[in-house]
Each structure stands twice: as C-alpha cells, then as structure tokens.
Amino acid sequence: xxxxxxxxxxxxxxVVGKVTAKDEVKVVPKSSGxxxxxYVEVGQTVAAGSVLLELENSDLQLTIQKTQIQLDDxxxxxxxxxxxxxxGAITKSDFDTAESAVRTLQVTLDQNRLDLAxxxxxxxxxxxxxxxxxxxxxxxSNSSAPFTVVNIDSVEVNASLIESEINYVKPGQEVEVxxxxxxxxxxxxxxxxxxxxxxxxxxxYPMWVNIANPDQRLKPxxxxxxxxxxxxxxxxxxxxxxxxVERNGKKFAFVEDGGKAAGREVKTGLSQEGRTVxxxxxxxxxxxxxxxxxAVKDGTPINPKTPKNGTNNSK
Numbered sequence: 201x202x203x204x205x206x207x208x209x210x211x212x213x214x215v216v217g218k219v220t221a222k223d224e225v226k227v228v229p230k231s232s233g234x235x236x237x238x239y240v241e242v243g244q245t246v247a248a249g250s251v252l253l254e255l256e257n258s259d260l261q262l263t264i265q266k267t268q269i270q271l272d273d274x275x276x277x278x279x280x281x282x283x284x285x286x287x288g289a290i291t292k293s294d295f296d297t298a299e300s301a302v303r304t305l306q307v308t309l310d311q312n313r314l315d316l317a318x319x320x321x322x323x324x325x326x327x328x329x330x331x332x333x334x335x336x337x338x339x340x341s342n343s344s345a346p347f348t349v350v351n352i353d354s355v356e357v358n359a360s361l362i363e364s365e366i367n368y369v370k371p372g373q374e375v376e377v378x379x380x381x382x383x384x385x386x387x388x389x390x391x392x393x394x395x396x397x398x399x400x401x402x403x404x405y406p407m408w409v410n411i412a413n414p415d416q417r418l419k420p421x422x423x424x425x426x427x428x429x430x431x432x433x434x435x436x437x438x439x440x441x442x443x444x445v446e447r448n449g450k451k452f453a454f455v456e457d458g459g460k461a462a463g464r465e466v467k468t469g470l471s472q473e474g475r476t477v478x479x480x481x482x483x484x485x486x487x488x489x490x491x492x493x494x495a496v497k498d499g500t501p502i503n504p505k506t507p508k509n510g511t512n513n514s515k
Contacts, residue, residue, distance in 0.1 A: 201456055201487045201488060201489055201490060201502075202487070202488045202490050203485065203486070203487055203488075204437055204439070204482060204483070204484055204485065204486045204487075204488055205484055205485075206435045206436060206437060206484050207435075207436060207437070207438045208432065208433065208434045208435070208436070209432070209433045209436060209438055209470060209472065209475070209477055210429055210431075210432050211429070211430050211431040211432070211433075211470055211472055212427050212428060212429055212430065212472075213365055213368070213427070213428055213430050214425050214426065214427045214428075215359040215360065215361060215365075215407075215425070215426050215428075216359060216423065216424070216425055216426075217357040217358050217359025217360070217407075217409070217423075217424050217425075217426055218357065218358055218359075218421065218422070218423060218424065219355050219356070219357055219379065219411075219418050219419065219420055219421065219422040219423075219424055220355065220356050220357070220358055220420050220421075221327075221330075221350035221351060221352050221355060221356075221420045222351065222352075222354045222355055222356050222410065223325055223327065223350065223351035223354075224330070224348065224349075224350045224351075224420075225323075225324055225325055225327075225348070225349050225350075226345035226347075226348050227252060227321060227323060227324065227345055227346065227347040227348070227349060228342060228343070228344065228345045229253075229255070229318070229321045229340055229341070229342050229346070230318040230321075230342060231255060231315065231318040231319060231342060232339070232340065232341040232342050233255035233256060233257075233319065233339070233340065234255060234256045234337065234338070234339055234340075235253055235254075235255060235256075235334055235335065235336050235337060235338050235339070235340055236254050236255060236256040236257070236336060237253060237254045237336060238252070238253045238332070238334060238335060238336055239251055239252060239253060239254070240252050240253075240329050240332065240347070241329065241332065242329050242330065242331060242332050243328060243329065244328065244329045245327070245328055246323045246326070246327060246328070246329060246349060247323070247326050248323060248324060248325050248326050249322050249323065250322060250323045251320045251321070251322055252321045252322060252323055252329075252346075252347050253320075253321045253334060253340075253346065253347075254319060254320050254321070255319040255320075255321075255340070256319075257316055257319040260312060260315050260316045260319060261316065263312050264309065264312045264313060264316060267305060267308050267309045267312055268309060270305050271302065271305040271306060271309055274298070274301045274302045274305050275302055277298050277301070278298045278299055278301070278302050281294060281295050281298040281299075282295065282298075321346070321347070323347075323349050324349075325349055325351055326351055327349040327350050327351035327352075328349065328350055328351070328352065329347060329348070329349055330348040330349065330350045330420075331347065331348040332346065332347055333345075333346050333347075334346035334347075350420065352413055352416050352418065352419065352420065353412075353413060353414060353416065354410060354411065354412055354413055355410075355411050355413045355418050355420070356392065356408050356409060356410055356411070357377055357389065357408070357409040357411065357424045357426055358406065358407070358408055359406075359407050359408075359409070359424075359426050360399070360402070360404035360405060360406055360407065361394070361404060361405045361407055362404055362405075363398070363403075363405070365405075365430065366394070366405045368428070368430035368431070369391060369394055369407060369428055369430075370391065370394065371391050371392060371393060371394060372390065372391065373390070373391040373428065373429075374388060374389070374390060374391075375388075375389045375390070375391060375409055375426050375427060375428045375429075376388065376389070376426070376427045377389040377409060377411055377424050377425070377426050377427075378424065378425040378427070379418055379422050379423070379424045379425075380423075380425075381422050381423070382417050382418060382422070383417075386425075386427070387411060388411075389409040389410060389411040389426065390409065390410050390411075391407060391408070391409055391410075391428075392408045392409065392410045393406075393407070393408040394406075394407045394408075395407070407426075409426055431470065433469075433470065433477060436469075436477050436478075436479075437477070437478045437482050437483070437484065438475050438476065438477055438478070439453060439475065439476060439478055439482070439488060440474060440475055440476075440490065441471065441474050441475065441476050442490075442493075443488055443489070443490050443493065444466060444468065444476060444478075445493050445494075447463075450465055451465065451466050451467075451468060452464060452465055452466065453466050453478065453481065453482055453488060453489075454488070454489040454493060454496050455482070455486045455487055455488055455489060456487040456489060456502045459501060459502055460498075460499050460500060460501055460502060461489060461496045461497065461498060461499065461500040461501075461502055462498060463497070463498050464481045464482060464486075465481055466478050466479075466480060466481030466482060467479045467480040467481060489502065
C-alpha cells in the first residue's frame with residue numbers, strides 16, 4: 201500500500217531537430233576576376249574584415265597611378281585657369297571646363313580605388329571558414345560564393361511542432377536540449393522563434409532554439425532532442441496507472457479502510473510516464489492498494505503484513 205500525498209506533475213514533450221549556425225554567411229565577391237591569392241583554409245578562424253582572397257589587381261594599381269597623375273595635372277591646370285579668369289583673361293566657360301575635368305578625374309580615381317578595394321574579398325563576421333570552393337588561378341564571379349563563414353559561439357536548433365503542441369510553446373521559454381553526440385547531459389536553450397504558419401510540405405510549425413556554445417562543441421548538422429514543459433499541475437494526487445482498474449465501464453482505485461478494501465470511483469486527468477492524475481475520488485492520506493488488484497473487491501480483508509511493494513512515488 202502507498203499513502204497518498206499531493207504532488208506536482210510536469211507534462212513535457214520532446215521534439216527532434218538539427219543544430220545550425222546562428223550566423224552563417226555565404227561570402228560573395230563584389231568584383232569578378234582571376235584569383236591571385238587565397239589566404240584561408242576550411243576550419244580556420246577569421247575575424248570580421250579578414251582578407252579571404254585577393255584578385256589579380258596589378259592593372260588596377262597602374263590605372264590608379266595613371267589617374268592620379270592626370271588629376272594632378274588637371275588641378276595645376278585649374279589653378280592656372282583660375283588666375284587667368286580672375287584677371288579676365290579667359291571666359292567663365294573655359295574656367296568651368298577645367299573645373300569639370302578635375303571633378304571627373306576625382307570621381308574616376310575614387311572608383312578606381314573602390315575597384316582595388318573590392319579586389320579583396322573579406323569576411324563580414326567573426327567566425328570559422330566552413331567551406332571553400334576556389335583556388336589561385338581560377339576565375340571567380342560576383343554571382344558565386346567561394347566561401348561560407350559561420351559563427352558557432354551561439355547555435356540554433358531548428359525543430360518542428362505538430363498542431364497539438366504549437367500553443368504550448370512561446371518565444372523566451374526555457375528548454376532542455378540533448379545532443380548525444382556531444383554529451384549525455386542536456387544543456388539549457390531558449391526558444392527564439394516560433395512560426396505561426398504550418399509548413400506547406402509536412403504541416404508542422406517550425407521552431408528555433410538558441411543555445412550558448414562558448415566551447416564550440418555543438419556543430420551544425422548534429423541531431424538534437426528538445427524537451428519542453430507544456431503543462432504543470434501543482435498539488436494533485438498522482439497514482440501509478442496499474443492501480444486504476446476498470447469495472448463495468450467505470451474506473452476504480454482501491455484504498456484500505458478499516459482493514460478492508462474500499463473501491464473508490466475515480467475521475468482521471470493527465471497521464472505521463474506511467475502515472476495518472478486523479479481529479480476526483482482520492483484524497484491526500486488515503487492508503488492506496490497497489491498490488492493484487494485483480495482479486496480485490498469491496499470488503500476484501502487487507503493483510504496489514506502485506507509487503508508494501510507499491511510505494512508512493514512522491515518527490
């Protein structure tokens with residue numbers, strides 16, 4: 201027999217998802233051209249602004265030098281034209297033409313310098329080079345991504361919820377995440393996003409969970425189990441499923457009353473992991489009969505020396 205006490209029942213669900221990098225960038229060059237140097241390998245840590253590759257740019261450097269010389273000459277010419285204009289030796293149109301030439305060459309020089317800067321492909325984020333698909337001497341275009349850089353100091357688990365689960369999950373909710381490839385101990389995560397619309401392919405609702413990953417042990421592509429609390433009932437009577445029997449279409453539990461068995465019709469609620477909440481019919485302090493129930497009926501004498509092999513599972 202087991203003496204009943206009020207307990208707390210925590211109802212949970214577990215969904216399976218996959219670890220992804222929270223920040224993942226496919227790095228696309230701003231310019232097309234032949235690759236002169238590649239400075240990184242897969243797995244290498246890079247900082248934001250680090251040069252990943254450099255295009256051949258000797259022609260751009262020569263163009264900048266040439267444009268700079270032309271601009272210097274144009275500035276000298278403009279200065280002479282200004283003096284002449286101030287003395288009335290040339291027309292306003294002649295002066296404007298010289299001034300326009302300087303502006304045009306300055307714009308050209310700025311563009312040349314921008315083209316030279318764009319010949320270097322840089323990482324936009326701190327992270328790790330996850331993929332590289334280019335080598336020196338190959339041609340790269342501004343429509344392809346020769347590198348992928350990921351930051352896994354924080355990762356996400358992308359999982360899916362079915363319609364009966366979606367309303368129990370909200371952004372900001374704390375969850376447990378188990379990645380068996382890394383550790384048998386779950387880590388804490390926070391629900392960051394929950395889609396309000398079901399996927400058109402499998403009719404499930406996508407969910408994302410953020411996990412701090414300072415040691416970078418969690419890697420993109422690993423499978424994860426996310427356990428979420430969907431309901432919690434405090435101060436309720438909980439019994440093992442096998443202590444509830446059905447007779448004549450009704451549910452009963454048997455308690456000891458004055459040395460004899462007494463059947464109590466019960467109303468049950470949530471059931472989880474082999475245990476069920478009893479909403480009506482039992483109370484705290486009742487001595488629940490937990491064994492030999494197939495032969496028990498109202499009035500059956502209860503042997504007080506019967507071993508208590510059905511102990512209470514109270515926390």
